[in-house]
Amino acid sequence: MRRGGRDGFILVSVLVSLIVLGGLAAAVAYLTRTAVVGAASAREALVIDALMQSGLELAGYELFSLRRPAELVNGQRIRLNDGVVTLFAASEAGKIDLNGAPPELLAALWTAIGAPGMRPETFAARVIDYRDLDDEPSDNGGAEIPQYSAAGPNRLPANAPFERIDELQNVLDVTPAQVRQLRPYLTVHNPDGKIAVLEASVATLRLIPGGARLADQIPALKAAAQTERQNEGQSDAVERLLGDAAKFVTVESEPKAFTVRVEAERGGSRRAVDFVLTASRAPDALYFVTDRIERRPGR
Structure with missing residues (x-):
């Protein structure tokens, strides 16, 4: 067994x-x-x-x-x-440069995306206050150190130029979702501030103050710019075609x-x-x- x-x-x-x-x-x-x-x-x-x-x-x-x-x-x-x-x-x-754009152009951009919660003039003022060197809040609801401090700890304006578009979400009351909406129109690589009209998208041209008709004028602008270069700036056709938008755009650019x-x-x-x-x-x-x-x- x-x-x-x-x-x-x-x-x-x-x-x-x-x-x-x-x-x-x-x-x-x-x-x-x-x-x-x-x-x-x-x-x-x-x-x-x-x-x-x-x-x-x-x-x-x-x-x-x-x-x-x-x-x-x-x-x-x-x-x-x-x-x-x-x-x-x-x-x-x-594109619209975060560091070079004037307040009217920044306000028009905010209007274009239809973002709630902040007036376009306030958005423009806060972008400018974020990038400028002084500590004085701009008119129309600008924000400097006191306003950022009141909004929460460790929040301050850079008081320096934007280095990346994503920094825009650090501006007071601007959300990441709004930055995503704004991104296609923005750059930090056009410091002169004026938009090259012959390089811009139709959507960008339409949001420029006085620029609603610019998209339809591109062929005429190209021809007029060529004539102006040949005549060494003697033609005023470009200025007439740009109209009120001339303050914000240029036909000359070297990307x-x-x-x-x-x-x-x-x-x-x-x-x-x-x-x-x-x-x-x-x-x-x-x-x-x-x-x-x-x-x-x-x-």
Whole structure:
């Protein structure tokens, strides 16, 4: 009886060992499959990154070396091996500069998005107070240190130029959601303050005081600007066409910054990133990337 019991014990031990070994084999197989899937996913991400970088460098070369207009870069589709890169470009000179825009233009921008809770004149005053060097609140509801301190701890105006558009959410009573609405119209790379009318979007032109008809005048403005350059500024056709908007816009511009969207796709993978490129003064670089924002492809 004892022998049979021992045999039974050995049989049970063998079965347990087989179960353990079977579990280990299954675990190894699972880990192997996971490693293979992970390696494939990592490789796909590297390929997409390479496509993005190639698209960015091509756009930078065209804009800053060949000096092609943004409108000629916009919409390009380039096939690279088994991937496709699509480029979109817009000059920052056609946008409203947070540091250079006058109060009337800032107020018009706030009116355009229909944001509640603050008068347009108050928004303009607070943007200017945030960026200026003094501690005196502007008229129309401006805000300096006392107003920020009353709103909560550790809140102060920068009293310095905006470095990024996202800083706008630090202005008193401006929310991140409102910044997202304002972002397409804004830049910090057009310090002269005047909008390059031939580089601006139709939406931007329509919000400029006195600029509602400018979008329909673009062909005539291009022709008049060309004539004015040929006549060395002797024509007044441009001024007539600009009308009341002349205070806020210019037909002359030498873009020094662009927003470039690069969309890369390969198989089922897609990625889109907005890059802000600014001209470099260094002899060994064409441009610098000063900002980047991940986007949803196709938007």
